[in-house]
Amino acid sequence: MDIELISKKELLEMTGISYGQLYRWKRKQLIPEEWFIRKSAFTGQETFFPRELILARIDKIVNLKDDLSLDELADKLAGKQGGIELPKSEFAARKIVSDMVWKRWAGLADENERYAFHDMLYLYTADALLQTGEMSIEEGDALISVLREHYPSFNGRPCELVFIRRMGIASFALVSASAELYFDNGVKVVARAPLTDWSEKLVERLV
Structure with a gap:
């Protein structure tokens, strides 16, 4: 690509x-x-x-x-919003993500009763992709898993989410912003977007 x-x-x-x-x-x-x-x-x-x-x-x-x-x-x-957190109950009450997303992944931070900014960003990103109609709720499980495992590794550096599908199977990747990616003809790039875009939009909803 x-x-x-x-x-x-x-x-x-x-x-x-x-x-x-x-x-x-x-x-x-x-x-x-x-x-x-x-x-x-x-x-x-x-x-x-x-x-x-x-x-x-x-x-x-x-x-x-x-x-x-x-x-x-x-x-x-830069999306340096590490200091922003909310009680889970308040985040739910604000209706920032759909009920479907909340019910599916509300347990992201189940070890405590507060969401860190990254927890809210994962939910917001999944909701944004579901709203386009291009991603199923089951595929969202893979998205959440990739975000939780790899997003912290960027440590605030810009990165992009790449959503591809091959023979009906979805995959997700996080790559450094502006990285050039090339796929064979059997791969459809469903979406590619900077996570900072969703981060900034989420901040506007929170503050």
């Missing part, structure tokens, strides 16, 4: 931001280091970015930078 790239020159022209702004946002970790991709071009080495991810990120930065400091914005965009 080849990621569409955009050159640095084209990015600056399209968005109207300056070279200095781009690299200041990089230093502040508003834009992940791994999105700066060095590739050979006819003029030599040039910098490219994953087109969809960088354009969405810059749009978000531009829209939020007047209301938040750059440090606050960096935390928001």
